[in-house]
Amino acid sequence: MNLKIGLAKKVLLFYSVIAPFIIFGSLYNLIEGVILHYAPSYRIGLFSLFGFVIMPLLLIVTYIKNKCIISREGVQIGKILYPFSDYRFSIRQKELPFKDRPLTSLWKKNYDELVITKINTGETVLEKDLDVFQKDVKILENIPIYPSYSTILFPIIPPLNDF
Structure with a gap:
């Protein structure tokens, strides 16, 4: 029997609420502002242009690094x-x-x-x-x-x- 606990639940919950807005904003900034030149690009940077890739990646890495599995042998963190x-x-x-x-x-x-x-x-x-x-x-x-x-x-x- 294994028991799995995320050691960063509150952080993951907080950033998963914010993530859709960052993803939408970065996609809008990339497509409308940089590629099509319809809207002014507010900021050109790695996070503002590729937040739709970086934000989900950060959430996944945070989950994997803070996953705690309690089993009969011991506790596995990461x-x-x-x-x-x-x-x-x-x-x-x-x-x-x-x-x-x-x-x-x-x-x-x-x-x-x-x-x-x-x-x-x-x-x-x-x-x-x-x-x-x-x-x-x-x-x-x-x-x-x-x-x-x-x-x-x-x-x-x-x-x-x-x-």
Whole structure:
């Protein structure tokens, strides 16, 4: 059983609402303004002329890079698989000032971040901002951990602190 979650749902939703207007405007600017010379071309540039190609491409790439698949082996983000036997997953909340907040949720103070750390070394491997709804944050907080046989037979003993 695989569970798929997009880690950038709010961003994709925001830009998919804006995308039709950008696509229509760029097509209008290219055809009417540059090719046929019926209307003045407001701006000649890569995004204004080829927004009908670039915008859908950006949406597809954002979806692919932020696709999270939770399976029995581990969590796969993009093309990288993080097995449950080697990595620990947690959700950290951080408070952002108004100037650093994303456009998708300006009025929210606390933002969630997915933190993946290596169990052996305690090294943080990935810190990923979560632009998802609270329902998906609850799912990610309860990521099931399926231990492998090596962690059952040889449990990891935390190092003792020297006083």
